[in-house]
Structures are given as C-alpha cells and as structure tokens.
Amino acid sequence: MHQVIHDIRKAIKQTQPLIHCITNPISINQCANGILAIGARPMMAEHPKEVSEITRTAQALMLNLGNITDVRMEAMLISAKTANKIELPILLDAVGIACSTLRREYIRELLNTATPSVIKGNYSEIQALYRDSYRSSGVDADSSLDIQTMDSAAISLARSLGTVILASGKVDIVTDGKNLYHIHNGTPLLSQVTGTGCLQGALCASYLSAKPGVEAVITGSSVLGICGELARTDCGTGTFLCSLMDKLSTLTDTEIEQNLNMEEIPIEKM
Numbered sequence: 001m002h003q004v005i006h007d008i009r010k011a012i013k014q015t016q017p018l019i020h021c022i023t024n025p026i027s028i029n030q031c032a033n034g035i036l037a038i039g040a041r042p043m044m045a046e047h048p049k050e051v052s053e054i055t056r057t058a059q060a061l062m063l064n065l066g067n068i069t070d071v072r073m074e075a076m077l078i079s080a081k082t083a084n085k086i087e088l089p090i091l092l093d094a095v096g097i098a099c100s101t102l103r104r105e106y107i108r109e110l111l112n113t114a115t116p117s118v119i120k121g122n123y124s125e126i127q128a129l130y131r132d133s134y135r136s137s138g139v140d141a142d143s144s145l146d147i148q149t150m151d152s153a154a155i156s157l158a159r160s161l162g163t164v165i166l167a168s169g170k171v172d173i174v175t176d177g178k179n180l181y182h183i184h185n186g187t188p189l190l191s192q193v194t195g196t197g198c199l200q201g202a203l204c205a206s207y208l209s210a211k212p213g214v215e216a217v218i219t220g221s222s223v224l225g226i227c228g229e230l231a232r233t234d235c236g237t238g239t240f241l242c243s244l245m246d247k248l249s250t251l252t253d254t255e256i257e258q259n260l261n262m263e264e265i266p267i268e269k270m
Contacts, residue, residue, distance in 0.1 A: 017059035027195030084114035185225025
C-alpha cells in the first residue's frame with residue numbers, strides 16, 4: 001500500500017487537479033488550504049447559478065452538509081446531478097445527520113440524485129445513515145459505538161449503496177464492501193481543532209481525482225493521521241493547527257513509510 005499512496009500523492013502534485021468543494025464556512029479555510037498543501041487546487045463556489053459550470057471543469061467534487069443552508073442545499077443537488085452525468089468522483093460528507101432530521105432527509109435526496117464515490121462521516125453519522133432510528137447529540141462521534149459495530153454498519157452501507165464508506169474515529173474504518181481496512185494513525189489533538197473532519201474529506205476528494213476508489217480514501221485518511229502525529233505539540237491547539245498545515249505541505253514518502261499504521265481486516269469474518 002505504501003507505493004500506491006506514493007503514486008497517488010505524486011499524481012496530485014503533477015496534475016494539480018481542480019477540486020470543487022461546497023462546504024461550510026466553519027471549515028472552508030482549512031479545506032482550501034489543505035487542498036493547496038497537497039498540490040491540488042480548490043474552488044469553493046456555492047452559488048446555485050454557477051455550480052454546475054464549475055463542477056464540469058473540476059476533477060472531483062466534495063459535498064459537505066455542515067452548517068447547512070437553503071442555498072447550499074440547492075447548490076449541492078445541482079452539482080451532484082452534474083457530477084453524476086459526467087461521471088465525476090463525488091465525496092459526500094454526512095456532517096450532522098445524527099442530530100438533524102433536516103440533514104437526514106436531505107442526504108436521502110442527495111443519494112437519490114447521484115451515487116457518491118465515497119460517503120464519509122464520523123461513527124455517529126455513519127451509524128445514523130445505517131440505522132434510521134439512531135440519534136446522537138451534536139456533530140461529535142458517540143464514544144459508545146465500538147469498532148465491531150461500525151465495521152458491520154460500514155460494510156452493509158458500502159454494499160447497499162455501491163460506494164466506499166469512511167467512518168472516522170479513533171480508528172478510521174474504510175471499506176468498499178469487499179475489503180476492509182483500519183487506519184490507526186492520528187492524535188486526539190485533531191478532535192480539538194474545528195474543521196479537521198471536513199479537512200479529511202477535502203483530502204480524500206482530492207486523491208479521488210487521481211485514483212477513484214478505496215485507495216484514495218486510505219491515502220487521505222492516513223496522510224491526515226500521520227501529519228497530525230508529526231504536528232503534535234504542547235504549545236496549544238492554535239500552534240498545532242499551524243503545524244498540521246505545515247506538515248501537510250512537507251510530508252515525505254519516507255515519513256509515510258515510517259509511520260503508516262494500517263491493517264487489512266478479513267471481511268469474510270464479518
């Protein structure tokens with residue numbers, strides 16, 4: 001997997017793909033700077049009258065449900081339809097669907113419009129997509145959800161929806177329904193800075209432009225986790241955020257080889 005990750009990262013730096021992101025104002029700066037840091041180009045257009053045109057020029061589309069508004073709901077549907085028509089990779093970040101009926105109903109509408117290449121969410125959000133009766137508080141992951149429960153939910157969703165699922169948490173779970181991976185990289189500091197979950201989605205969307213599929217998601221998840229580990233500091237969360245962005249732009253292949261902590265889980269046991 002090391003070589004696959006290296007090849008995907010190299011392709012991004014060589015091709016500098018345009019990544020169209022419709023996301024929330026809380027994380028928009030981190031997402032844009034993260035995309036730039038790994039060598040891609042962000043475009044954060046969200047006006048309904050221009051998003052179709054922008055999506056047509058992009059190499060991947062990220063849709064993020066955080067801090068949802070009427071304008072972004074309309075824009076995301078338009079972009080999703082366009083991306084689906086031209087077979088553009090889509091990453092859908094299911095932010096907040098565990099605590100919001102509006103977002104839960106809206107994601108169903110999006111999924112009826114287009115099939116994303118990847119659906120991303122924390123443990124609570126993926127569980128809410130899997131089990132309609134599930135509810136949680138806020139946009140943080142429910143600590144009571146264990147890895148085995150989430151493995152089963154992610155595999156089932158990947159198979160039923162025909163997509164890759166990324167369930168982010170202490171251990172990131174990545175599956176396409178046929179293969180299952182656990183990524184153990186990361187640091188608790190990532191959860192103490194707002195927008196790092198959205199940043200993870202932006203990185204994965206960028207890498208999807210080079211290689212649609214589970215490998216791109218593994219690359220995005222592991223890169224963020226490793227950079228988080230290497231950026232750890234006792235100086236506070238503000239310094240950590242700056243160090244994280246620095247590391248995203250300077251991460252080497254050697255650092256990935258030395259720090260990648262991932263395992264493939266035999267899926268036939270599930």
